[in-house]
Amino acid sequence: MGNLYWKFHGIFEDIYYYVTALPRFILYWGEKSPLNLYTFVKWNIKKYPNENAFLFKEEVLTWKQASDKIDNYSGVIRSLGLNKGDSFALLMDNRVEYLLLILAAVKSGTIAALINTTVRGEGLRHVLNVANAKAVFIGASHLDKFNSSLTDEERGNLIIVGIEDQEQVPSNIQDLTNLEKNSTPCDEETTTFKEACMYMYTSGTTGLPKAALITNERAVRMTYFGQFLGFNFKQSDVLYNTLPLYHATGLLYCWAASLRAGNAIVIKEKFSASDFWSDIQKYQATIFPYVGELCRYLLNSKEVPEEKGHKIRRISGNGLRPDIWEKFQERFQIPEIREIYGATEGVTGFINRAGRPGMIGRHRSADKIVKCDLESGELIRNEEGRCEKVNVGETGLYISEISKLATFDGYLDSQASQKKILTDCFKDGDRYFNSGDLLTLHENNWLSFADRVGDTFRWKGENVSTMEVAAIVNKAEGVLDANVYGVQVENTEGRAGMAQMNVSESFNLSSFANHVEKNLNGFQKPYFLRLTKEMQTTGTFKHQKEDLKKLGFDPSKSQDPVYFLNGDKYEEINEELYKSIQSGNVRF
Structure with missing residues (x-):
């Protein structure tokens, strides 16, 4: 659908928010x-x-x-x-x-x-x-x-x-x-x-x-x-x-x-993918929420008769990735999907009521997407010491103004609370909540989630979005799920791309290498692969990255096979190859 279509839908969303929702919101809060x-x-x-x-x-x-x-x-x-x-x-x-x-x-x-x-x-x-x-x-x-x-x-x-x-x-x-x-x-x-x-x-x-x-x-x-x-x-x-x-x-x-x-x-x-649709039918459910990779797990499961003819009228949650949104909606015949964005301790949130695939909602005045170092999240301030908003098509740090209406209650640890507050961003004394998330601003004030600060990494002098790379990797034949992150390589600057993947029997390393070559820039390529039978996720189905970063691509640190993109093909890493890469004898 064209930009004009989503422009008008965006206007309708804004009207609903300001005319219908906001007055109800204000009346209750005292x-x-x-x-x-x-x-x-x-x-x-x-x-x-x-x-x-x-x-x-x-x-x-x-x-x-x-x-x-x-x-x-x-x-x-x-x-x-x-x-x-x-x-x-x-x-x-x-x-x-x-x-x-x-x-x-x-x-x-x-x-x-x-x-x-x-x-x-x-x-x-x-x-x-x-x-x-x-x-x-x-x-x-x-x-x-x-x-x-x-x-x-x-x-x-x-x-x-x-x-x-x-x-x-x-x-x-x-x-x-x-x-x-x-x-x-x-x-x-x-x-x-x-x-x-x-x-x-x-x-x-x-x-x-x-x-x-x-x-x-x-x-x-x-x-x-x-x-x-x-x-x-x-x-x-x-x-x-x-x-x-x-x-x-x-x-x-x-x-x-x-x-x-x-x-x-x-x-x-x-959560049980095998029980999901039979339960939906058993209880005649009309609504369900989702988070993280839950929708991908359902999409990767075998088709069952119960997934058709249900009474589900709407689902809502966060983390439905753009690469599977329309496939999921079409296969399971979901009339309406409302993607949200927010944090437990956050000040405000977004919601995409229009159902535009890949978007988390609309940009509004209290919310700012500001320029920052995309790897560290550090604010880039101008000569006056103020933050600058990103332009359409750019990615930046999402911050939201703290006010009487939009409060930040923080954590039990007061020091941790203070670390989330940014001050003097646009004028003396203002206070903003640091979400720690990178968002991309699109035409007509639409927003999409880009990455967590710390997940985006630099390689070959370029910023690499793990979300963007994962979306492309997930389209490869036989890839069921992919978690992309950057790993340290000795004698190099930045971090090289690595992907932990869960794959089906149809997965082929040679075909995957061709997919990477055709669809990713050189700095975006996952030079290292870790094939696993079980993805590491949080209790809310979000990919874990920190432990994987520590494992790196050392084959001795786990039972999973690890591969290196050596030229135009992936080669399993043994101790000898690992040492050659770390010593700088192997160039990439």
Whole structure:
């Protein structure tokens, strides 16, 4: 479709945002606002007491039944000695209890720290300490990891409550089911918009996870964004969620937004490509969210009859790559896709309601795309010391102005919070949130995601976008998924391109080399390949790069075969070739 078509769609999006959405946004926001997540539940109990609220496996809870559970869990929290402002950790896979405990925390004025289920060892100790958690509600299948990560003394300082999942709760651990039977519901605590209701953690791909402060205000803002700009839930909708509930997209943008409509949510423990479409049909789902490479996993799966004739009317999320957008939409007959961009701790976000493939939304006045060093993310200021905006067709750092309306609540670590704030960007005293993301500005104010700062690298004096290269690599015959990054090579400047790839039986190294030669510039080529059966991703299906950068192309550091583009063909790297490359005897 031409630029004129998307120009008009962009105008319609802007009109919707400013005329319809923004006034609704402003009217709700004041420090004395009574809204929190539990407020929406109370509305639904009054309006839809006997309608389905939560579905998990064969378990079904109506809003009235869910309300009784929330009351009981709030009593359990209070009986453990937790008072307003105290925090507890949630460490379990997706399940009904997870969401009900969060709502019970809001009701009781306590704070739920949402622990990434993949964290272990030092990382697990860190996230518990940062949150100052007094108790842990934990799925029984995670107890071994928990016990091996903490010392006896550290465990002794925590109240541990087990929840039966794939495994039963051991007899020496308090069981939530038993505690619930003897609990007395606590009175609802009065909370303000500025008080914390939960802690969410960054993925920790470049260090230990940071705890982002989620206030009642931020949580409610996310529900607004998800409902009125994203999904537009109806009470009759059935939401199917496979995303981890410790992550903002699945929890706040998706499920919490649906609380405003009172529709049912189907909770899946973990994403399963083989179960996905049969579940969609079983529960008659109408909406689902996505993140990262989830859509690619579905597209790479075998065709099944259930993927046709479903009732899905809209999907929304972030990370649907341009190279598969239209293929995914056509194969699975998705009427509407709304790609979003945002960060858990971010100030503002974008949404592409028009469904333009590859775009994340529209550029507006409070958001700035500024010139920077594309590898380091360091701002390029002019002679007056001010930032300069990029031009159409250019890529820059996305920063967003911090104001009373667009707040930055930061992390529990104040030093980490300060590192995200840029000052004096366009005038003395202004403050901007540094997203750490590179965005590209297109004609008519459209935006696309380019890369994370630190992922883009320089080679042969040129900036290389890992996203751009990955999109081309993924089009090669037999490539199921590719993760592109830069690696250090001794006696060279910059970083050379490398790709970790998961491939099918049809993949051929010679054909792939031809594809690279025809479609990529010399500085863009992945000179090194790592073929693997399992891609390294975060819990939200985003590619991990830091550990792979450390492995480099040394064949002795993993079991995966590693290859080098030697001339016009890929050659498997052995110890001798590795040393020749590092010594500079092999030129490329």
